[in-house]
Amino acid sequence: MKNPRPLSGRSCERSCSTKSWVRPLISNESSAEGQQHISYLTSIDALGRGIDIMHNGQKVSFIFDKVFKTEASQAEVFLEISELVQSALDGHKVCMFAYGQTGSGKTYTMIGKPGSPEEKGLIPRCIDQIFQMKHSLLSLGWKYNLKVSMLEIYKEDIFDLLVPKRSYSTDVQMASPSKRYGIKHDQYGNIEVSGLTIVDVCIENEVSNLLRLAAMRRSTGKTKMNQQSSRSHFVFTLRVSGVNERTQQNVEGVLNLIDLASSARFSKSEVTEVQLKETQAINKSLFHLRKAISSLANKEGHVPFRDSKLTYILQPCLCGDSKALMFVNISSDPTSSGESLCSLRFAENVNTCELRGRRLYGNWHGV
Numbered sequence: 001m002k003n004p005r006p007l008s009g010r011s012c013e014r015s016c017s018t019k020s021w022v023r024p025l026i027s028n029e030s031s032a033e034g035q036q037h038i039s040y041l042t043s044i045d046a047l048g049r050g051i052d053i054m055h056n057g058q059k060v061s062f063i064f065d066k067v068f069k070t071e072a073s074q075a076e077v078f079l080e081i082s083e084l085v086q087s088a089l090d091g092h093k094v095c096m097f098a099y100g101q102t103g104s105g106k107t108y109t110m111i112g113k114p115g116s117p118e119e120k121g122l123i124p125r126c127i128d129q130i131f132q133m134k135h136s137l138l139s140l141g142w143k144y145n146l147k148v149s150m151l152e153i154y155k156e157d158i159f160d161l162l163v164p165k166r167s168y169s170t171d172v173q174m175a176s177p178s179k180r181y182g183i184k185h186d187q188y189g190n191i192e193v194s195g196l197t198i199v200d201v202c203i204e205n206e207v208s209n210l211l212r213l214a215a216m217r218r219s220t221g222k223t224k225m226n227q228q229s230s231r232s233h234f235v236f237t238l239r240v241s242g243v244n245e246r247t248q249q250n251v252e253g254v255l256n257l258i259d260l261a262s263s264a265r266f267s268k269s270e271v272t273e274v275q276l277k278e279t280q281a282i283n284k285s286l287f288h289l290r291k292a293i294s295s296l297a298n299k300e301g302h303v304p305f306r307d308s309k310l311t312y313i314l315q316p317c318l319c320g321d322s323k324a325l326m327f328v329n330i331s332s333d334p335t336s337s338g339e340s341l342c343s344l345r346f347a348e349n350v351n352t353c354e355l356r357g358r359r360l361y362g363n364w365h366g367v
């Protein structure tokens, strides 16, 4: 019997949400006195959810499900999303992704700071929680099988991050395209990337080691705002199959955790040909993401999921009884106010989305 339902009785009710995290100033940034461009709403109904941003002398207000200030810790942020992790064990398709300009903290949110346990990001914390729940649900008769895959979408090509890279280009560290990967939707509405490595995992350490390898293999480059900028969309997928022989139930859940690449504005003279093509490809795929979200928000009959690999991969998580969370990351550096405003406007659009008649709450980590 295929019967996706809450096992714990406390699964997140919302199907989509938006959260925001403001990253603190870092090394070479400085906030001149009087240049504070971000403030937080303090009215009772917007407390902890509202943010004001000042751009070109105009103040614009936004309200999300949650706004994390600069001093928020990774543990605090994780606490807000842990119910969604439970939803994957309950048999839902869950997707969380980080959106924002370059250097705004997307990778910090999803992966965290290597070597600093307190700054572990959402992906390692999700893994810890899944394994803890797997052990505790054993006493109720549930046995879980977990499978992991990790891919990146770089210039509209899919790369398997669980196979060794073959070469380096001169400008950008990237996995070599050894083969073409096609995307198919299976009979259960899941995504299947043909030929992609899928690994059975039994203990947390196996996943952590794979995650470390994948992070090393991911395409990175240098932008004006980030010495080690991710130049690809990173998709971590955990497939969860649970069987309860006592109650004759089974569940199939999926947890997709995505660190999006960010667009960066370059003038042609500042960048190499490779960087220019890369940025154009990122901008294009983020444009398709915004277009798909906008179609959902406007309740259009046709949502153009097939227009890019990213939206096609995300389709199952943006339909039906799936749950999606968007983190919008913004920087507290006043020189980023224009980019931050664009990101917040997109997040606001996500907040108006409905999935098949249900409200889509975008949980995006970042304002």
Ligand SMILES: Nc1ncnc2c1ncn2[C@@H]1O[C@H](COP(=O)(O)OP(=O)(O)OP(=O)(O)O)[C@@H](O)[C@H]1O
Binding pocket: 022, 023, 024, 026, 070, 100, 101, 102, 103, 104, 105, 106, 107, 108, 109, 113, 223, 226, 228, 229, 230, 231, 260, 261, 262, 329
């Ligand atoms: N909340 C935070 N607290 C402390 N440091 C942070 C925070 N968010 C980001 N940082 C730091 O800011 C820098 C840029 O962050 P990160 O690489 O995560 O940005 P990004 O949005 O992924 O950028 P890109 O899109 O260019 O890859 C890193 O040094 C990171 O450690």
